[in-house]
Amino acid sequence: MGINTFMFRERPLGMNLRNYLIRDLNPEDAVARARDKAQFKRVLRENGIPAPLTLYEISDYSDIARLRTLPGEFVIKPNHGMGGNGILVVKREDDVFISPANERYTLEDVRGHLRKIVNGEFSDNIERDQALIEERIYPSPDLVFRYAAGLPDIRVFCFRSVPVMAMVRYSTEISRGRANLSQGAVGMGLDMMTGGITHIHAKKETEDYTPDFFGIPADFRVPRWEEIRTVASETARVSGLSVAGVDVVLNSAGQIMVLEVNGHPGIEIQNINERSLLEALQGVHYIL
Structure with missing residues (x-):
């Protein structure tokens, strides 16, 4: 239960450094466009990216x-x-x-x-x-397990349009059906190559969260994982954001849809994955 204190091979990305990267790399007009959900939906539509x-x-x-x-x-x-x-x-x-x-x-x-x-x-x-x-939008049955309520989504953290980290944000009755960690949703870290679940954590863990706790099969892989990564990458590209959090869902028909993009993505994703975002960003050859 809780976060492994020895989880990071490298130091984690802190808020100050994240904010510096956003100020340095995310153009103000791109951040403003991403904040305006209605406007960014039009950008998605113009680029052939499905959205609700x-x-x-x-x-x-x-x-x-x-x-x-x-x-x-x-x-x-x-x-x-x-x-x-x-x-x-x-x-x-x-x-x-x-x-x-x-x-x-x-x-x-x-x-x-x-x-x-x-x-x-x-x-x-x-x-x-x-x-x-x-x-x-209703979720794909492939992403609905025990204690589900509402629409789970997949947050993909992209750096220079490269997906570097991802998690399922699993909505429950505790989160009132909302797929936000701050609202009580459960975070499920994902292997970037396979789409398999690596770690599971929540803001207030009351149980030892494992795939078995949620009834998730040991061999589970997020469906259409490679396509989800591609859609997230393309969304980050058309947003003009170098640091972007892309929220993707797989609907009941199995279609990939983008809910929104965030120009100030949270860094809790590294706690969910028990991996440093700083290490992941360095893998995209950004010198810090």
Whole structure:
């Protein structure tokens, strides 16, 4: 249980050095474009990279007032949100909407949530934001194991468009169906060559997490792993970011889709993989 204190062959990448690399290598306009989820989706579409369909873009209270009907199931996201904050995933059952964690919302609750997003309550350093209402994506059954809730995703850390580290962010009821480590999702480190699971950790581990704990077969490999790496690399390239976290999902039809790209990717991925990101970056011949 917990992180092995002797896990890194080299020193881990710290926040100060990560921030320096981002300031030095990520152009400000590319970072701004990545933060704007709606804008970056258009970049993905222009480059033929599949992403969830945006049904509505809500910019102000008048847009909310005009929203008379909603789909049977959908996802709400702040356009400039971070860390999974403000994301609402629901499915209609009679006159209420149910989340993966079995939370119940009325139509007025949903409108209230949209108002909070527009007011910038879930967004970083901006007073007003847009709310995006997207189609709901269901995961490939190949990525659904014990304790699953919501949509697991795969975070691929790319450096100069080269995938150097990756993890499955496994959403559970504890994380309220959200695939964010800060929200309680479980991180599963991945072998970059095979897509097999190497280590499993969570922010607050209450068990000795192993593949067997989640009912994951010993010979499990992420399906279409080489293609996922290629899509992540291409997404990083079109983003213009040298340091990028690309969030990929495999949907219920087995299609690879990109949720978003992060120009300030977290470094918890090295704890999940029990491997230094610094070592991984040096493998791409960046001299530190």
